Amino acid sequence: MQVILANMIAILAIVCMVGAACYYIYKEKKKGTRCIGCPMAGNCSKAKAGKMTCGSPEEKSSK
Numbered sequence: 211m212q213v214i215l216a217n218m219i220a221i222l223a224i225v226c227m228v229g230a231a232c233y234y235i236y237k238e239k240k241k242g243t244r245c246i247g248c249p250m251a252g253n254c255s256k257a258k259a260g261k262m263t264c265g266s267p268e269e270k271s272s273k
Contacts, residue, residue, distance in 0.1 A: 238246045248254075 235246060
């Protein structure tokens, strides 16, 4: 019985963490944030020049 309870608590904690992460991404996208989690916070030279946004498919394919 204790093993099942421990597993349920672990599963609940993981589901809560994933849910919170999804909610954060949804909230940031709704605000219009382009670079969620970018260490430069959208202040890189490419983003300032308006050429690319952080994490765009064009940027990934050029690497």
